Amino acid sequence: MSGHLPVMLAEVLTTLAPRQGGRYCDATFGGGGYSAAILGAAGCTLWAIDRDPDAIARGAALLASHPGRLHLIEGRFGEMLALLRGAGVAALDGIVLDLGVSSFQLDQAARGFSFRADGPLDMRMGRSGPTAADLVNTLSERDLADTLYTLGEERRSRAIARAVVAGRAEAPITSTARLAAIIRGVVPPERPGIDPATRSFQALRIRVNDELGEIERAVAQAAELLAPGGRLVVVAFHSLEDRLVKRFMVEAAGRGPGPSRHDPAGLRVQAAPQWRLLTPRALRPGDAETAANPRARSARLRAIERLPNQTDDQAAAVPQVAPQREEAIVR
Numbered sequence: 010m011s012g013h014l015p016v017m018l019a020e021v022l023t024t025l026a027p028r029q030g031g032r033y034c035d036a037t038f039g040g041g042g043y044s045a046a047i048l049g050a051a052g053c054t055l056w057a058i059d060r061d062p063d064a065i066a067r068g069a070a071l072l073a074s075h076p077g078r079l080h081l082i083e084g085r086f087g088e089m090l091a092l093l094r095g096a097g098v099a100a101l102d103g104i105v106l107d108l109g110v111s112s113f114q115l116d117q118a119a120r121g122f123s124f125r126a127d128g129p130l131d132m133r134m135g136r137s138g139p140t141a142a143d144l145v146n147t148l149s150e151r152d153l154a155d156t157l158y159t160l161g162e163e164r165r166s167r168a169i170a171r172a173v174v175a176g177r178a179e180a181p182i183t184s185t186a187r188l189a190a191i192i193r194g195v196v197p198p199e200r201p202g203i204d205p206a207t208r209s210f211q212a213l214r215i216r217v218n219d220e221l222g223e224i225e226r227a228v229a230q231a232a233e234l235l236a237p238g239g240r241l242v243v244v245a246f247h248s249l250e251d252r253l254v255k256r257f258m259v260e261a262a263g264r265g266p267g268p269s270r271h272d273p274a275g276l277r278v279q280a281a282p283q284w285r286l287l288t289p290r291a292l293r294p295g296d297a298e299t300a301a302n303p304r305a306r307s308a309r310l311r312a313i314e315r316l317p318n319q320t321d322d323q324a325a326a327v328p329q330v331a332p333q334r335e336e337a338i339v340r
Contacts, residue, residue: 014112015042016305017244020292021105024242024312027051031102034093034234036086036227038064039111041071047105048075056080056098058089060135061114085135087226090233100236106227109246110134110214112304118185122214124206127186132210132217141213145182150174160221160249161212168195169209185210215249224250228257232284237317240287244310251291251309258313262286287312
């Protein structure tokens, strides 16, 4: 686990509240920080999911130290329902999601996530599908500009897209350094510590990995997997992620806006909510943590709990939330 600092670990454990004999899922295993802490907090069983085969391989030592209690599964967290049921898991007492790119992925130049070191323009969290280089070299100028604006809130998206199209006409853009240089050529620095390429790299990463679609699928499937009293804990790092999670949880807990008084739907008797919102306001990391780990500064933790004594039909009545395109707080 060297070099890996799980964000808001104390808050995650307090909110998840692992118990003896419980069944839990760390659906974004990454460096294994949350998994190790959950297994250490109670004599429970944990299933850990990650789409990155490198992350699964890193879990070998933790797996060996918790025989029979830890189970590693390679796959997308947006497919957790099929993955866990395939492993014989019907219900869980808690699920944790740590969204975004992991420290290991970001710090390895060969993975192509970062503009701070030169590497192949990849950005895939797994090993399949189109790379960031594929997108940069094949998307139309308009589609590329829309991607940068929608998923990165990059105000100079059109200028960047024009520069990228001009650059790839000379030679394919295949490295992080070349793409970052093109972006820096048209985007002036805003403030110290924030590279002009930050928002564009974020947008490409989100599209390459379908991160917003994965979140939509994951929260709905997590809710279906949770037993009465089970908790879903999610740590998000920018507003695109956080808004999806917030709307899902608020509506599941029956706290969403009601119908207009002019809408006949307002006359219907509303079913009692089957979920309790544990975080009316998102929890944020403390000053000490952000000082020790600057990557934690934009983290937000939200959680819900499935209430007891609900029917299967009520449990299934969990809202589906469409992605909200808002200003991104870059991790």
